[in-house]
Amino acid sequence: MFFKENSGPYSGWVIIRTLLPYILIYKKSVLLAMLCLVCVKLASLMIPITFKHIIDYFYARGSQSALLVVPITLICTYGLLRLAVNIFGGMRDVLFDHVNRATTRIVASNTFHHLHTLSLNFHLSRRSGGITREISLGMAGIKTSMSRFLGNILPVIIEITLVLAYLAWHYQFQFFIIISVSMAAYVLFTVVVTNWRTHYKRQLNLFDAQAAACAADSLVNFETVKYFNNEIYERQRYDAILEEKEKAASLVLHSFKFLSAGQQLIIVVAMVLVLWYAASGVVQHTLSLGDLVLINTFLAQLYVPLSSLGVTYREIKQGLIDLEKMYQILNSQPEVTDHPSAFPLQCQGGEVHFRQVDFSYQRGDRKILHGVEFTIPAGHTVAVVGHSGAGKSTLAKLLFRFYDVESGQILIDGQDIRSVTQASLRQAIAIVPQDTVLFNDTIAHNIAYAKVGASQLEIETAARSAHIHQFIVSLPQAYETMVGERGLKLSGGEKQRIAIARALLKNPEILIFDEATSSLDSRAEQAIQLELDYLVQKKTTLIIAHRLSTVIHAHQILVMDQGRIVERGTHAELLARGESYAALWFAQQNGRYAERDVVAT
Structure with missing residues (x-):
């Protein structure tokens, strides 16, 4: 083979390590966003604690008139904490969004450039529609993975750590044990089942890419389909792929329902046990009413995002699957490369041997x-x-x-x-190929492609040399005429003369x-x-x-x-x-x- 391409599934950590250098380009924004995130979670932790003290203050006084003597500081603190969550949360979202978009742009741009460095045989062995689909999926995968990790998983991890530390320090150890065990079981169940579901998602992506490539290939060769009266055959071929895609999508949905049911079972069992112990503590006067409200609020703060954590993990996993094909492209190495000591060609006449x-x-x-x-x-x-x-x-x-x-x-x-x-x-070197393919742009753009930035006079001079200037100026939009996909709006002879003009404009030695x-x-x-x-x-x-x-x-x-x-x-x-x-x-x-x-x- 003239290119080396690694294939097969890649470890998520391998892909993450590949993305990390791109993310670290914006390390200042990431660090500032992390600081905002910690502030958000500290404020979130303090909100139920402040509310607990307010409830205990009411309960201790046992009178509605106690409202007049409730420390104003608790009320103000509660309001300020709510405000801090919104302010720091907004700053975190803006910073993370900037990093996410910039990283996606850089990776996509590098992948696009890398495709142009790969050997000709790589492109001859791939379908262009499939490659563009893989890049689109990869860009979506980066956005999904980063936004879910930075916006969902990381905040939940920090919040769980803070809550468990607070419960272990201030309350009976069984609360810490129940919540820790249930969360570990939840995460383990989610990871195991999601990894099992990955096979179905990968199959779905495969059929999706095949459908996109089949459609692109058929539409690009629209005239050939018409010539041979094969519209029904093309529809059957496309529909067969869509049928396989439908089956794969059904398996993805069924496995998702199984995962969701198991997650909810773990959460419900844990909540019942924690609330049972908390209620028993209130009855036995080892816990206050404020403690019961605090523990219940902590459970809501943990398990509500934890319920979405399963979805988030699945989206990250699926995003990494979408990234696999793009990673394969980035990991493909061209066979034809410049030697480390390569030097610019010194052309003095252009003798070829x-x-x-x-x-x-x-x-x-x-x-x-x-x-x-x-x-x-x-x-x-x-x-x-x-x-x-x-x-x-x-x-x-x-x-x-x-x-x-x-x-x-x-x-x-x-x-x-x-x-x-x-x-x-x-x-x-300049070439006029046998099969001239033009960009879906103007005639001027296609001629000037040989010399980016060429003046209109240079373009017209080259067109005259190729005997196509008179034809071009006879068109309603002259040099601004769009040539269509692969130049299909022009005849073969017109395309070839544009290719000759393009080569002459380059003015090469060979x-x-x-x-x-x-x-x-x-x-x-x-x-x-x-x-x-x-x-x-x-x-x-x-x-x-x-x-x-x-x-x-x-x-x-x-x-x-x-x-x-x-x-x-x-x-x-x-x-x-x-x-x-x-x-x-x-x-x-x-x-x-x-x-x-x-x-x-």
């Missing part, structure tokens, strides 16, 4: 190239021709270093491209034309070919072609067959030999004459 290059797309599989050796002198044009599957386009991918050669070298001005940075290498005029009619092809012949005079140019008529002026023509160069020479030299090239030439010429005769009749 393939030296005994062997290559196969999968290690140990069928070789695509066998000992390929040729040189393109600086400023010269070399064309590569041959049947489909001969390995012609592979030369362009290797020159761009989308893959590394198995053996041999590729040199530019004497520098092995494996020893230079990929950014500087690709900056020196040009690659991979069937650059294959989608053009004969008239447009001849016009552009004359322009290209002029433009490439001072460029090192590699032309990969099927139509031999487009390469007759090349300084050298290479004929490839099954990954080997079987002939080389000029157009005239190859015709004089009367071998493979000559056979291809006469076959294409006869086909052209036959087509002309059919049109004439």
Whole structure:
């Protein structure tokens, strides 16, 4: 494989450790939020204690007139504590929300950038709809996990610690034991059952991703579906995935109901025992009425959030599951990487030399190239021709270093491209690919993509060189015309001419034309070919072609067959030999004459 991807479930702690450095970028905000959180919980603890003293004061006086002598400080303290909970709680929420949103943005941005650093084979083996779905789920998972942990679990842990410490210090030890044991049982039951449910949630996510990828794939290939009248087949394929997703969702719901019932049973048993002991203490005068109210209030403060703690833990666990695919992307390492001592390419003319290059797309599989050796002198044009599957386009991918050669070298001005940075290498090369794909943006944006920040004059000059300026200005919105998804609003020839304009705007030292005029009619092809012949005079140019008529002026023509160069020479030299090239030439010429005769009749 050309990329290394870890698969399978990851430990939540592994993912948390991965996120921690991003969170610590905002450690000041986190520390301030934690301080606010502690203040909130201390105030929450003091509220029922203050209320207990108020009740005991009333109970001791035994008269309604006692209201006149209730210490005003207790009433004011009670009000101030309520106010403190709201103020510090609001500050905590604002700070945690800032950290949550910023962390999510940074992780998503890094993941998006990391995807662009991965090898070509990674993207060829994945569905784009599935990848975007995984990133969306990952972003939602970060938000859910962080907001639930910082906003729910951590506050409950602090509050439980404070309450248990207070009960152990001021009351009979059985209260501490009952609450501690019940909470431990609650947490253990929740963790065990939730981990069991994780399998069903992971299955649900899998079918959800498959459904999204299936829908995206089908809609992107909308025309193909129409061509082959396969609307019903596509619906059946999509519905089959949705049916499996429905079954998985049902299992998730049923297991949730079981978990919820078990949690409530533990809470009810614990509350009954605590209130029984508290009520007995009041009857026996070992506890006051205020103590009973205090313990009951503590139970409410603990068990109400604890009831949601199970839901919170499940959401965190599910958020971590949603994060797994994004973590796999971040954990995937490209096979093609810059060497630690890599240096920028020093291009001085752009001579290209393939030296005994062997290559196969999968290690140990069928070789695509066998000992390929040729040189393109600086400023010269070399064309590569041959049947489909001969390995012609592979030369362009290797020159761009989308893959590394198995053996041999590729040199530019004497520098092995494996020893230079990929950014500087690709900056020196421009390509017009056989299958032109455009961004769903304006024509100007697609041309200027080769040189971000290019002026309108530069864009129009490149468009004129590609013989598409007149077509563009004839459109109602001219250069601001939207081209549609993958450029579907334009014809194949129009897309290809935009790709040529984009390559010319980049003004690189090395040009690659991979069937650059294959989608053009004969008239447009001849016009552009004359322009290209002029433009490439001072460029090192590699032309990969099927139509031999487009390469007759090349300084050298290479004929490839099954990954080997079987002939080389000029157009005239190859015709004089009367071998493979000559056979291809006469076959294409006869086909052209036959087509002309059919049109004439």
